[in-house]
Amino acid sequence: MSASDKIEFLQGDLTEMDTDAIVNAANNDLKLGGGVAGAIRRKGGPQIQAECDEIGTIPLGGAAITSGGKLKARHVIHAASMELGGRTSALTLRSSTAHSLRIAAQNGLKTIAFPAVGTGIAEFPVRECAEIMLRECLRHLDGETTIEKIYFVLYDPRALAEFQEVYAEVRGKGASAK
Amino acid sequence: MDRVQTIGIVGAGAKGREIARLALLGGYRVILEDMSESRLTDSTAGISAALKTAVGRGEIDARRADTVSSNLSTTHSMDEVSRGADLLIDAAPEEAELQLEIFTIFDKFAKPEAILASTSDSISIADLADITSCTERCVGLRVPEQGSQSKKLSILRGPKTDDATVQECIAFASRMGLEPCVVIESSTDAAVIERNSYRQ
Numbered sequence: 231m232s233a234s235d236k237i238e239f240l241q242g243d244l245t246e247m248d249t250d251a252i253v254n255a256a257n258n259d260l261k262l263g264g265g266v267a268g269a270i271r272r273k274g275g276p277q278i279q280a281e282c283d284e285i286g287t288i289p290l291g292g293a294a295i296t297s298g299g300k301l302k303a304r305h306v307i308h309a310a311s312m313e314l315g316g317r318t319s320a321l322t323l324r325s326s327t328a329h330s331l332r333i334a335a336q337n338g339l340k341t342i343a344f345p346a347v348g349t350g351i352a353e354f355p356v357r358e359c360a361e362i363m364l365r366e367c368l369r370h371l372d373g374e375t376t377i378e379k380i381y382f383v384l385y386d387p388r389a390l391a392e393f394q395e396v397y398a399e400v401r402g403k404g405a406s407a408k
Numbered sequence: 409m410d411r412v413q414t415i416g417i418v419g420a421g422a423k424g425r426e427i428a429r430l431a432l433l434g435g436y437r438v439i440l441e442d443m444s445e446s447r448l449t450d451s452t453a454g455i456s457a458a459l460k461t462a463v464g465r466g467e468i469d470a471r472r473a474d475t476v477s478s479n480l481s482t483t484h485s486m487d488e489v490s491r492g493a494d495l496l497i498d499a500a501p502e503e504a505e506l507q508l509e510i511f512t513i514f515d516k517f518a519k520p521e522a523i524l525a526s527t528s529d530s531i532s533i534a535d536l537a538d539i540t541s542c543t544e545r546c547v548g549l550r551v552p553e554q555g556s557q558s559k560k561l562s563i564l565r566g567p568k569t570d571d572a573t574v575q576e577c578i579a580f581a582s583r584m585g586l587e588p589c590v591v592i593e594s595s596t597d598a599a600v601i602e603r604n605s606y607r608q
Contacts, residue, residue, distance in 0.1 A: 263512030263539065264505035271539075315486035315513040351509045 233371035237364070237380045237397065241390045244383040245273045248302040250339035251295070252383075253330050255347040256308035258290045263314075265350040270306060274299035278306055291325030295333050303343070307333055311348045318348030320362055327363050331370040334377055343381040346389050356389050360396035368400065410583075412523070412576055413437060416493025418486065418510055420444070420451040423527055424499035426554040428480065429455050433468070434583035437479045441489035448482045455480065486510075490517035495580060497525045497549060504531040508539060515540040523573050525549045533566030533593050543568035547577055548593065552586070561586040564593050 244252050244266060255266040260282035262271035271279060281296035288294050294308045309326035311318040327347065334342045344363060348354035367380050384390040415431045417424045420442035428438045428451065442448050459473040468476070483489055490496060496518055498510045507528045514524045524546045526536055537546035548564025561581035565574055574590055581588035 257512075259516060261512050261516065264508030264510075268505055268508045314516050315490070351506060 233368055236371050236378060237367055237382070239382045239384065239390055239394050239397070241384055241387055243269075243385070244343055244345045245269050245301060247343040247381065247383060249341040249343045249379075249381065250303070251305040251307045251334055251337075251342045252298070252301065252303040253342065253344045253347065254306050254308045255345055255350065255352070256294075256310045256326075257312050257314040257316075258292065258310035259287050259314045260285055260294060260308055260310070261314055265352075266345045266347075270301070274301040274306065282308065291322040291329070293326050293329035293333050295337060305337070305339065307342070309344075309347050311354075312352050318352040318354040320358065323348050323354065323359060324362050324366055327366040328370065331366065331375070331377065331380075335370075335375040338376045340376055340378045341381070342377060342379075343383050346382070346384055346393065349389065356392050357396060360393045361400060364393070364397050364400050410579055411521070412494040412580060414439065414493045414495075415580075416489040416496045417441065418489060418496070418498050419500035420447040420482070421499065421501065422554065423551070424497075425451040425454055427497055427499055427527070427551050429458055429554075430551065430584040430586070431580075432459075432476045432479055433462075434580070434585070435476075435479075436583070438481070439489045439492050440480065440482045441484065441486060442482075443484060445484070448484075452480065452482060486513045487517050490514050490522075491519070493522060494519065495523045495525060495576070497527060499527050502528050502530040504528075504535075507531050507536060511536045511540055511546070515542065518542075521545075523547060523576055525577070527551065533564055533569065537566050537568055544570035545573050547573050548591075549577065559585070559587050560589050563588055563590045565590055566593050 254270050262279050277299040278296050285294050292310050296306050298304050298306055307330045309330045311322045311326040346359050349356045349359050382393050414437040416439045417428050418441045420440050428440050431438050462468050463470050463473045496514050500506055526548050533548045537543040547569050550562035552558040563577045578588040
């Protein structure tokens with residue numbers, strides 16, 4: 231199976247994914263506020279925030295792993311693409327995506343589901359988000375990893391279409407293309 | 409009482425601007441936050457025009473209008489508005505997830521004694537307070553729209569809002585020339601967030 235076959239796109243609710251991990255669009259204080267984080271907090275219960283509080287603040291552009299609480303997913307990987315009250319940048323999105331994948335692999339995880347990190351309240355453009363995240367995924371899958379499947383779960387059908395479109399482009403060019 | 413001297417308002421739309429105008433006339437310092445430069449510019453211009461009208465009508469004198477204007481500052485930074493205010497008011501567009509995010513930011517940056525107020529009907533005070541470490545200082549405020557005949561400021565009290573917070577809000581209403589009206593938020597009439605809906 232080639233790297234590009236390991237990426238799949240779905241429209242739906244990320245918090246319903248029965249994967250080894252789902253990725254939270256997090257701030258680097260790991261405070262679960264609104265958006266994806268709020269949905270994870272509501273469905274996963276207070277344990278996830280409690281584990282985040284144990285970890286505390288992480289570097290911007292980094293990632294951290296907790297259990298999945300009451301979620302179907304076994305873990306939540308918190309991709310810190312923004313500071314609380316700040317904005318997601320291309321740099322922090324790229325770095326936090328790469329860190330999330332690395333943490334998943336370090337923990338031997340096989341399946342992971344991402345949202346379109348930063349495109350909600352943080353208002354990062356969907357197309358640029360897709361380009362950055364998909365390139366990082368392809369780059370990661372090109373190396374040695376335990377990850378067998380990466381899902382992108384988009385709530386919005388337009389975002390789903392945009393991700394699929396961008397994927398067709400970047401897959402053609404290869405992960406290292408700028 | 410009157411510990412509150414600076415009002416921080418998030419969102420410079422019609423609601424935020426009207427709260428800013430009333431608070432300035434009440435003698436408060438106001439920090440108005442919005443991501444959009446044009447909304448901040450429009451709000452500042454709108455408030456200046458309203459003050460000029462008030463001077464023209466003889467409702468306030470020109471010197472007071474100058475003082476009042478100088479008490480308004482604007483910012484694009486959530487961090488700055490949150491750190492600087494004694495009473496923080498979320499007047500951002502109605503969207504439960506946005507309100508949750510704003511209260512999370514308030515909770516991190518606000519002064520230790522600051523009151524956190526929501527003007528939104530999209531989510532209950534109970535749900536907003538729950539994500540903060542200061543449930544007793546979370547409250548709802550319903551300000552009359554600009555031009556409305558109503559002079560009532562409804563103070564929505566959540567299950568854990570304490571008396572001191574309600575008293576500060578009553579004092580806030582009085583200084584703005586509004587009639588305070590304390591309402592207990594019940595679980596039946598509180599706006600309840602759609603549990604499965606979220607934005608990414």
